[in-house]
Amino acid sequence: MAANVHSQSLGKKSKRKQALSTLIVYLILGLLLLIIAAPIIFAFLKSTQTSQQVLQYPPLLTIEKNMKANFKAAWSQYGLNQMMVNSAFIAVIGATGKIITALLGALAFVYFDFPAKNFWFFFVLLTLMLPIPVIIVPLFNVMAGFKWVNTYWAVTVPYFASATGIFLFQQHFMSIPPSIVDAARMDGIGPIGFLTKILVPMSANVVGAMVVIQFIYLWNEYLWPLIVIVEPHRQVVQVGLKVLSGGGAQGVTNWGVVMAGALIVALPPLVILIVLHEYFMAGVGLADEK
Numbered sequence: 001m002a003a004n005v006h007s008q009s010l011g012k013k014s015k016r017k018q019a020l021s022t023l024i025v026y027l028i029l030g031l032l033l034l035i036i037a038a039p040i041i042f043a044f045l046k047s048t049q050t051s052q053q054v055l056q057y058p059p060l061l062t063i064e065k066n067m068k069a070n071f072k073a074a075w076s077q078y079g080l081n082q083m084m085v086n087s088a089f090i091a092v093i094g095a096t097g098k099i100i101t102a103l104l105g106a107l108a109f110v111y112f113d114f115p116a117k118n119f120w121f122f123f124v125l126l127t128l129m130l131p132i133p134v135i136i137v138p139l140f141n142v143m144a145g146f147k148w149v150n151t152y153w154a155v156t157v158p159y160f161a162s163a164t165g166i167f168l169f170q171q172h173f174m175s176i177p178p179s180i181v182d183a184a185r186m187d188g189i190g191p192i193g194f195l196t197k198i199l200v201p202m203s204a205n206v207v208g209a210m211v212v213i214q215f216i217y218l219w220n221e222y223l224w225p226l227i228v229i230v231e232p233h234r235q236v237v238q239v240g241l242k243v244l245s246g247g248g249a250q251g252v253t254n255w256g257v258v259m260a261g262a263l264i265v266a267l268p269p270l271v272i273l274i275v276l277h278e279y280f281m282a283g284v285g286l287a288d289e290k
Contacts, residue, residue, distance in 0.1 A: 040263075047071070047259040054255040066256055073254070074244060074261035082233055083240040087219055088268060090152065090236060094159040095214035099207060102165025107195050109166070110173040111181065121170075127163045136227060143228060154228045155236070159218060165210055172206045173199060208279020216269045237265045 046054050048067035053060050075081050108114075109121050139158060140149070148154040176199070184194045200207065222238040229235050232243075245258045273280065 040266075043259040043262055047256055047263055049256050051254045051256055054259075067260070070254075070256045070260040071264065073257045074264060078240065078244045078257070078261065079232065080237060080240050080244070080261055080264055083235055083237045084264070084268070086152075086234060087236040087238075090155050090221075090225075091215045091218040093152075093156045094218045095211055097156065097160035098162040098165050098214050099210050101160050102162045102169050102210065103195060103200065103203075105166040106169030106173050107191060107199065109170050111191065111194075124163045124166055127161075132223065136224065139224075140227060149228055150230045150234065152234070155221075155225050158224070159214075162214070165214070168206055168210065169203065172203055176202060205279050205282035208276045208282070212273055212276050212280045215272050219269050241265060 042061075045061055045063060047070050049060060049064045049070075050066045053064055053066075105124070109117065143149050143154045143158075146153070148157070180198065181194075184198055189197065220238060221236060222242070225236045226239050226242075229239075235243075241258070241261055244261045245253055245255075
């Protein structure tokens with residue numbers, strides 16, 4: 001009887017300890033989530049305030065009445081609406097082109113034999129080590145030679161080459177059983193048919209991960225569009241944010257409008273990530289396994 005009472009007492013203590021440890025874990029996670037979300041919360045609060053309220057000290061951390069005016073100014077007055085369309089077009093076309101060329105490149109490196117194949121593969125990977133500023137001048141000269149400066153060709157076609165995409169798809173293709181390849185050859189399926197009918201459906205997770213990565217990367221591009229695009233109505237949102245924060249009337253930056261613009265610009269990548277998060281997590285997991 002005493003043993004049963006003792007065991008029940010130990011069981012209750014164990015449950016209390018487990019509940020306490022679980023509570024501590026949730027509190028720590030909640031604190032970390034609050035720290036991570038703090039800049040977004042701060043930006044939202046400031047997007048509802050006037051310029052004077054944003055700059056006052058101590059900081060005003062409440063929702064005010066200027067939200068509609070700030071978002072309207074960022075959207076229409078500073079032209080973020082047109083720049084959002086430009087960035088979306090560039091990101092979609094650029095990501096699509098990257099995925100297509102990466103699929104074709106990985107197909108060539110995995111399923112074809114050609115002279116110095118390993119050398120060319122490592123040469124492709126070597127391009128990952130080149131800083132962007134190193135290639136800007138020669139790339140601009142190429143665009144000028146094609147007369148593509150200040151066109152959408154200049155901010156889409158150069159992004160089609162993707163060493164990262166080739167590497168990820170190559171690693172994934174190498175994990176596909178050789179029996180599938182042999183069966184496709186026996187059925188007379190050509191390289192492009194094998195790619196579109198077998199490899200792409202089997203690579204949906206990696207393709208989804210690439211869509212997320214490349215869309216966000218292209219959406220956040222700033223330096224190259226700033227250099228190669230001249231006309232404001234062709235510019236991208238990141239350059240638009242810089243213009244927006246460059247100063248308003250009397251040279252005073254309206255930080256409420258800037259924060260509103262930053263929140264607007266952050267929405268499309270967030271939507272893409274939410275919609276494709278399962279593909280992204282699965283695709284990154286497959287890449288990590290290799």
